Amino acid sequence: MTRLLDAPERFGPLPQMGGGFIDAIEQSRLVGRGGAGFPVATKWRAVAKRSGGRAVVVVNGAEGEPRSQKDRLVMTWRPHLVLDGAFIAARVLHARRVILYIGERHEKARSAMLRALGERTEPEGALVTVAAAPARYVAGAESAAIHFLNDGVATPTTAPPLPFEQGVDRAPTLVQNVETLAQIGLLARLGQAPATTLVTLAGAVMRTGVLEADRGTTVADAVRGAGGPTESSRAVLVGGYFGSWVEPEVAWQLPLDHETLRRHGLGLGCGVIGLLPARACPVCETAGIMRYLAAESSAQCGPCFFGLRALADACSRISDGSSDGNDLSRLRRWVDEVPGRGACRHPDGAVLFLSSALRVFDREFANHRAHDMRRTA
Amino acid sequence: MSDQLKLVVDRIKCDGRGLCAELLPELIRLDDWGYPIVDSGNVPKHLLPLAQRAVEDCPVLAVALRRAEVKR
Numbered sequence A: 001m002t003r004l005l006d007a008p009e010r011f012g013p014l015p016q017m018g019g020g021f022i023d024a025i026e027q028s029r030l031v032g033r034g035g036a037g038f039p040v041a042t043k044w045r046a047v048a049k050r051s052g053g054r055a056v057v058v059v060n061g062a063e064g065e066p067r068s069q070k071d072r073l074v075m076t077w078r079p080h081l082v083l084d085g086a087f088i089a090a091r092v093l094h095a096r097r098v099i100l101y102i103g104e105r106h107e108k109a110r111s112a113m114l115r116a117l118g119e120r121t122e123p124e125g126a127l128v129t130v131a132a133a134p135a136r137y138v139a140g141a142e143s144a145a146i147h148f149l150n151d152g153v154a155t156p157t158t159a160p161p162l163p164f165e166q167g168v169d170r171a172p173t174l175v176q177n178v179e180t181l182a183q184i185g186l187l188a189r190l191g192q193a194p195a196t197t198l199v200t201l202a203g204a205v206m207r208t209g210v211l212e213a214d215r216g217t218t219v220a221d222a223v224r225g226a227g228g229p230t231e232s233s234r235a236v237l238v239g240g241y242f243g244s245w246v247e248p249e250v251a252w253q254l255p256l257d258h259e260t261l262r263r264h265g266l267g268l269g270c271g272v273i274g275l276l277p278a279r280a281c282p283v284c285e286t287a288g289i290m291r292y293l294a295a296e297s298s299a300q301c302g303p304c305f306f307g308l309r310a311l312a313d314a315c316s317r318i319s320d321g322s323s324d325g326n327d328l329s330r331l332r333r334w335v336d337e338v339p340g341r342g343a344c345r346h347p348d349g350a351v352l353f354l355s356s357a358l359r360v361f362d363r364e365f366a367n368h369r370a371h372d373m374r375r376t377a
Numbered sequence B: 001m002s003d004q005l006k007l008v009v010d011r012i013k014c015d016g017r018g019l020c021a022e023l024l025p026e027l028i029r030l031d032d033w034g035y036p037i038v039d040s041g042n043v044p045k046h047l048l049p050l051a052q053r054a055v056e057d058c059p060v061l062a063v064a065l066r067r068a069e070v071k072r
Helices: A021-028 A040-051 A070-077 A079-092 A107-118 A123-127 A142-151 A178-190 A219-225 A258-263 A282-295 A302-320 A327-337 A346-360 A362-366 B019-023 B045-057
Strands: A055-061 A095-103 A128-133 A173-177 A197-203 A209-213 A233-238 A244-246 A272-277 B005-009 B028-030 B036-038 B063-067
Touching: A021 A040, A021 A079, A021 A178, A040 A055, A040 A079, A040 A173, A055 A070, A055 A079, A055 A142, A055 A178, A070 A079, A070 A095, A070 A107, A070 A178, A070 A197, A079 A095, A079 A107, A079 A123, A079 A173, A079 A178, A095 A107, A095 A123, A095 A142, A107 A128, A123 A128, A128 A142, A142 A173, A173 A178, A197 A219, A209 A219, A219 A272, A244 A346, A282 A302, A282 A346, A282 A362, A302 A327, A302 A346, A327 A346, A346 A362, B005 B036, B005 B045, B019 B028, B019 B045, B045 B063
Parallel strands: A055 A095, A055 A173, A095 A128, A197 A272
Antiparallel strands: A197 A209, A233 A244, A233 A272, B005 B063, B028 B036
């Protein structure tokens, strides 16, 4: 089967598509690749039902996750496939606008998308406008994207209303990740989505970067495909900063697909797989990421703004040896109290990540001694 | 079951004034930063009047009673 990154750079004009195409998406069981893994057909149906010719399609290329590179890569190397998916969405959902929402720092991706757009002759080309997504972690969240496009503020908003009810211009809105749209493009062209997943390998692997994984590929296969680990690993971060640390011997066996990982209580998220080398300090690494996630709170909801800061501070005190000895029990209490109490899932993701650290690095957190703060991973 | 109501907080509006937790400690407590942790179950009938007060008295109108089966 044709894979995303092996597909021809450009096919001919788009085939005609009707509402029946949503059934084809459903049969392909495609789930969103932005991080949440939500079924694509369900999302399209919800917008189609309410569109009445007013719908808006947001092509989400914000890619705010620091370690992820796959969205930039697909926009840069297969921009026509992304536009295929976007134009098909516009046709099937009877959209009035298509907005390319691309991370402000992803210059190569933006110029590739604009060049591709200039080469298109379909009428949907006339619906397209371009917006630069702020380089913040939460800017890619659906409600934050809509808030930005409506009011210029890329912070999440309270649900309801959900995007399919009231999004950009208060119209039913589909916000869809660029990799997902490229998959849709191939599904429309070839009658079959490739069922592959783009992952970004980071940390202690020989070749960091993006890899297209076939269904059934394990973490071990992917790491081997990237030249293997550079040294022995202490843990593997599955799913990026909203994901989980996993013991290497467990991680190697895990298949890189959303459904199976979910059954393991894990998530592929945005597809980042990070290897933490055995010589790095997991406590200091975790504290660093928690400080980042706390700083990326959009400071709207108390439990997120104050909660994540408190969690990050407690991690930092354990890491630098200034803890009063109660920080670990505080952390264990807070990880139960903070999730589910923000307008968006930012606090939930950060706490999921921290909980996995407390589980996998139990010993290191309990016995941590201050050492010099050299970061090795 | 249309009379099953749940307490929900608009987390963006909520300022952590804490009035709701004073009015209805049976269902609402405050976290270490003063923000409400709300019981996720249905509001028992005998507490509905107090829940209603928590909704009305919130200075920033962040608390609401919502039908339990309303899907998000």
